[in-house]
Structure formats: C-alpha cells, structure tokens
Amino acid sequence: MTDLNEYKKRIEAVLYTVGRFLTVEELAKMCNLGSIGIVKDCINELKKDYESRDTSLEIIDNERAYKLNIKKNYLYLTTQLLEDTELDKSTQETLALIAYKQPVLQAEIVKMRSNVVYDHIGKLKELEFVTSEKAGRTRLLKVTSKFYEYFDVVHNELKSKMEDIKTEENKSLSPSFNSEEDKNEN
Template sequence: MGNSRPMARKDETLKKDIEALLFASGKRMHVDEIAKAARATDLEQVQRLLEELHNKYEQDDSSLYVLNEHPFWRLSIKDQHRKVADQVVSGTELSKSLIETLAMIAYKAPVLQSDIVRIRSTKAYDHIKELEELSYIRSSPKGRSKELHLADKFYEYFDVSKDQLKATMGSFAKIEQVIDRLGEGEANEETAVQETDQGEEPEEQSTSIPAPDQEIIEQTADEAADAPLTESVDKQPSDAEKKEQSLLKSDES
C-alpha cells in the first residue's frame, strides 16, 4: 500500500475558483487569503495561477483586468469601461453629500470632528455618525471632541491604498482653495450656534458658501454616485453637540 498525502489541486479547477473568489470579493485580496479561501495547499501554485489569470485577461483584451499589488491581487474594471458599469451602481449606499463629507475627512485625516463641522456645517454630525455606522471611518476621544480616522473599509470601497490616496483624490491645491473659501463662513456658523444656545432658531446655511468641486469629489469617490445632489435643510444641533461646540469656543477664547 502506498503512502497517502494531500494532492495539489488541478490547475484549471483551482484557477477557476481563484477567479470566482476575486470576482465575488470585489476588493483586493492577500495571496494567503486567496489560498485559504480556495483551500489550496501550494502557495506557489496559487501565485503562478494568479499570474496566468493576469496574462489571460490582458491577452483577451477584456474590460476586466487582474491587478497585482504585491502581495495583494484584485479583479477590477478597466478605466475606459468604468462609467458604463457605474450606471448600475448609482444606488450606492453613499449619497453625494455624504461623499463630500467623507472626502474632506479623507483629505485632513486624522482630523477633529469639530474641524469638519466648521467646514461642512452642523449637518456633518449626522454624516459622521452615519459614516461610522457604515464603518468608513472610526473615531477616538480627543479632548472635548473626537478625532476621526479612515477605516479599512474606506480603502476597500474606493480601491485605493493609503499611499495612493492623495493621488487618487486629484488636485489637493483645489481642495485647499475650497476649504479656505468655506473658512470665510465659519464666523456665520459660530453665530448661528450661539443663537441656538440662547434658544433661537439658527439661520439657514448660506447658499453662497461653495461646496467642494464636484469633479474632485467624484474623483475621490471614483464616480460612485451619479444621482443629482440633494441637500436637506440643516437641523438644529443636539444638546450634546451644542455642549461640544460651546466648550470648544470657550477653549479658543
């Protein structure tokens, strides 16, 4: 009787399983993670088959491609076909207003929540809460406010690494200009908060304060949403939010 030992899986069967994993994942996967999910025992075989898949998609002139970001791999859509594909994902979980707030956090992270509120107005409280619930950002206590950081899901959702983030967001000089222009409205925002503390209704945010360039935001979101921008009227901040803003102003004075 011969000795039994685990046999390496047949190339074609394993290659199809790897291809299916990359497609279903929709994100980049570590080669070890691919091997484990495919129940492959030979890591060198997995690496070789990934390279074969990469070459196959290149030779077939496909709208898809297999990208090697050593030691990560992913199956993605080529840029020239992305707009067509985006038409079927216009129902993304992120609205454009939410993406704008997320883009500002991505640009300045790590950043205090109070700084984002000054730029994006009090609606940012709801945005930040929703982004945390969706796991795009995480927060940690920082003085009387909290510090916002990008979470792993952000990089997976936008198919970007930490090193590639700034390049992917496009012209940071333009974003700086937008932030500077928005900064001119901070005094009005603080006045509205003070009036709220005195029991008066805050004035509606001035429509003359420009939002970040849509082109830049769309680059950041990889054109994740094509629906027209709709903004709800800013609601009054909660008691906890008023307290945070009041404490921050007292520190500044």
C-alpha cells in the same frame, strides 16, 4: 485530482466575492490550496485569460496582493451606480474632507460643512469607511482600511494626490498677475 482550471475557478470566485486585494497566502488558504506556486500559476493564467478575452475586468496586483477589478475605462459606469446606491454627493464630499484632513476633529468638519455632517458621519461609520474616537468634547475621525480598499486608493499616496489636486485648483483660481504687469510695462 483537481486540475488547474478548477483551481483558477476557485481563485476567480474568491477574488470576485471578496472585492479587495488578497495575498497569495490568503488565496491559498481561502481556496484550500496547499501550494503558493499553484496559486501564482493560476493568477498568471487568469490574467492572460482576461487579457485574451478583452473583457471589462482585469486582475491587478499591488505588492504581492491581487484583486479582480473593473478596467479604468469602464469605471464611470459603476461609479455612477455606486453613487446612486450608497453615498450621495454631499456624503462623498464629507468623506473626502475627512480623508484629506485626517486625523481630524469632528467639530472642525462641522464648522466647515454644517450640522448635516452628523448624519454623513453616522452613515460613513455604519458603512465602516470612517472610525471615530472620543477626543475631549468632540470626536477624532479617520478613514479605515475599508475606505482604501473600496476606493482603490493606496494609503501613502492619498495625501500627495489631494495636494496635487489642491495645487491645480489654486492655479486655475488665482488671477494672472503677469498679465497686469505686462499692461503696466507698455
């Protein structure tokens, strides 16, 4: 009979390989474990193991789904590696714009960023971060579920986080009218 340590190793291997959130049911199926209870026990044990070893990895959960992830204070190391290998800064900016404005017409993105976005969009579609569908003489662009999983973003929170960034940016860029009023009063 296989022991709990063997089950933990299976679950850890699957979480590492898949790199996205998996439900308990998905883990049970992928690891050939019939009991959801055993999967939950293994996840809890793995979480404790990672905490006690004080590693750069952790198991995070999101509404009954689990993912092996890099701790936030070590993300800067891997983010730089990913930027160098997969998406250059300009392509990342195009992706961010699509994510913020989605669903958005390709023609609108081209107007904002120039013809170079055609190459960006091609790469983003190839990496399956963006989908496009015919919309008249242009295409309608949206980010995919892979985008949300890869960048560890919750779908419903994306717009509000970007709005917060925009608000902060506007505050820092707008001139201080109060200082002018103060000068006129004196």
